[in-house]
Amino acid sequence: MAIRNIVIVGGGTAGWMAAAALSRLKQSGLVEVTLVESEAIGTVGVGEATIPPFVEFNQILDIDERQMLSEIQGTFKLGIQFVNWGNQGDSYFHPFGNYGYEIEGMHFHQVWHKYRQSGDPRPLHAYSPETMAASHRKFMRTDGMQRDDLPPINYAYHLDAGRYAKFLRTYAEKRGVVRKEGKVTDVRQDPESGYVTSIAIDDGTELSGDFFVDCSGFRGLLIEQALETGYEEWTHWLPCNRAVAIPSARKGAPLPYTRATAHAAGWQWQVPLQHRNGNGHVYCDAYMEQDEATEILLANIDGEPMADPNHLRFVTGKRKKFWNKNVVAIGLSAGFMEPLESTSIHLINTAINKLVSLLSLDGITQAQEDAFNRLTMKEYVRIRDFLILHYKATERTDSEFWNYCRTMDVPDSLKEKIDLFRLNGQIFREEDELFTATSWVAVMLGQGIVPEGHNPMADTVAEPGTQKEMAEIEKSIQYLVKQMPSHEEFLRKYCPAKAA
Numbered sequence: 001m002a003i004r005n006i007v008i009v010g011g012g013t014a015g016w017m018a019a020a021a022l023s024r025l026k027q028s029g030l031v032e033v034t035l036v037e038s039e040a041i042g043t044v045g046v047g048e049a050t051i052p053p054f055v056e057f058n059q060i061l062d063i064d065e066r067q068m069l070s071e072i073q074g075t076f077k078l079g080i081q082f083v084n085w086g087n088q089g090d091s092y093f094h095p096f097g098n099y100g101y102e103i104e105g106m107h108f109h110q111v112w113h114k115y116r117q118s119g120d121p122r123p124l125h126a127y128s129p130e131t132m133a134a135s136h137r138k139f140m141r142t143d144g145m146q147r148d149d150l151p152p153i154n155y156a157y158h159l160d161a162g163r164y165a166k167f168l169r170t171y172a173e174k175r176g177v178v179r180k181e182g183k184v185t186d187v188r189q190d191p192e193s194g195y196v197t198s199i200a201i202d203d204g205t206e207l208s209g210d211f212f213v214d215c216s217g218f219r220g221l222l223i224e225q226a227l228e229t230g231y232e233e234w235t236h237w238l239p240c241n242r243a244v245a246i247p248s249a250r251k252g253a254p255l256p257y258t259r260a261t262a263h264a265a266g267w268q269w270q271v272p273l274q275h276r277n278g279n280g281h282v283y284c285d286a287y288m289e290q291d292e293a294t295e296i297l298l299a300n301i302d303g304e305p306m307a308d309p310n311h312l313r314f315v316t317g318k319r320k321k322f323w324n325k326n327v328v329a330i331g332l333s334a335g336f337m338e339p340l341e342s343t344s345i346h347l348i349n350t351a352i353n354k355l356v357s358l359l360s361l362d363g364i365t366q367a368q369e370d371a372f373n374r375l376t377m378k379e380y381v382r383i384r385d386f387l388i389l390h391y392k393a394t395e396r397t398d399s400e401f402w403n404y405c406r407t408m409d410v411p412d413s414l415k416e417k418i419d420l421f422r423l424n425g426q427i428f429r430e431e432d433e434l435f436t437a438t439s440w441v442a443v444m445l446g447q448g449i450v451p452e453g454h455n456p457m458a459d460t461v462a463e464p465g466t467q468k469e470m471a472e473i474e475k476s477i478q479y480l481v482k483q484m485p486s487h488e489e490f491l492r493k494y495c496p497a498k499a500a
Helices: 012-027 053-060 065-072 108-117 129-135 161-174 221-226 290-299 344-358 366-392 400-407 412-424 437-446 456-460 465-483 487-494
Strands: 005-009 032-037 075-077 079-083 091-095 156-158 178-181 184-189 196-201 206-208 211-214 231-233 242-248 258-263 266-272 277-283 310-313 317-319 327-329
Touching (some): 005 012, 012 032, 012 344, 053 156, 053 344, 065 161, 075 487, 079 129, 091 129, 091 437, 129 465, 161 178, 211 221, 221 327, 242 290, 266 290, 277 290, 366 400
Parallel strands (some): 005 032, 005 211, 211 327
Antiparallel strands (some): 079 091, 184 196, 196 206, 231 317, 242 277, 242 310, 258 266, 266 277
């Protein structure tokens, strides 16, 4: 069956990102694209922090970065600061970009660890331009600068998710996407194939479609309620299942990084925007009551609250299929892993990328469905393991929650990564998994997993040239950061916030 009508169920970040990407097909006259959403149904709105691949998503859409950040009052992000994770009082930074660069085919941290074991006092973060810029609260785009010794600064954005969705709505509607207001009241399916044929909305309208994108959030109106796809829970590894979120007035200059602070039964996020801070407390209700979680959040935010607390429930895990028949689930309808490493919007992004790559307007084949599900499953599992690491790699004994996390069994795939790193600092990246060696090293070292030895190949590097090279990297980073303006100053000149 040829695809001529694509219907997106649900708006928010997921729906309008999908609509914006698919609007190219509408512009070319190949398909009709309709998005159905209801103003009466709120969006979760916790995914306000992004990671670097999201910058490319906007570039592909030919979105002007300055205009976008000005309209949504966004800021730049160089990484994530983690507080109280390994032990109370600890703090470390997970940067975008790399530590140094490869030396004679080895990851930089291998050579650094060799010298560290010999008494070199310089910390690994001294070789990360993103970390050093963040520690001085500075930012500057360095792409286009002709520097042979350092790559461009890697960055992402902090977004007001609601404003970003509105920005993309304008973008998509200008390119022919039709928005329909209404709540879905019925889903109709072909009695033989089970394919979704149409949806009915509360004004009596029936919308027919050949292909449907389910962006209806946790409810999964099409993927679950209609197609009964099934859900695989991961709560035994990622036990947090509640969140309370609240915006607050910002005090001082906006930080160029996200902050994640661990508490007794979960953790708190702080996402700095130009006009406010986004705050939330993710926790496990088996170890903490809602009132206590709310009190902890309110006691640890900067500035006055700007709204009432928003309480959220979720179950970590994923659908057993992401593409089922003629429905693809994107965003929260596909699954949920807490926003500890800002992967929620990223998973929307990569789902859209795979959909666009696999889509054929001649019809739907089993090969398309299988490829999408296999690749997405791999992606979810790799991200899942990285998130579990944050909970497993702790020495905290101050609460039953952390006692559980510290002693829980973890997937074999994660156990292998921890064991190999503990042996000699080795990180093997699985195929094209999202998180690089830098990410794994940052969290493992930051939370107390220290290699017992170093890779013997590090003993073969030429000396004293290597030590001189490392010193030059450190000096180049110091020089670069010194030239940078403050994050606040860069925002004021580059993308000053427009009034709402």
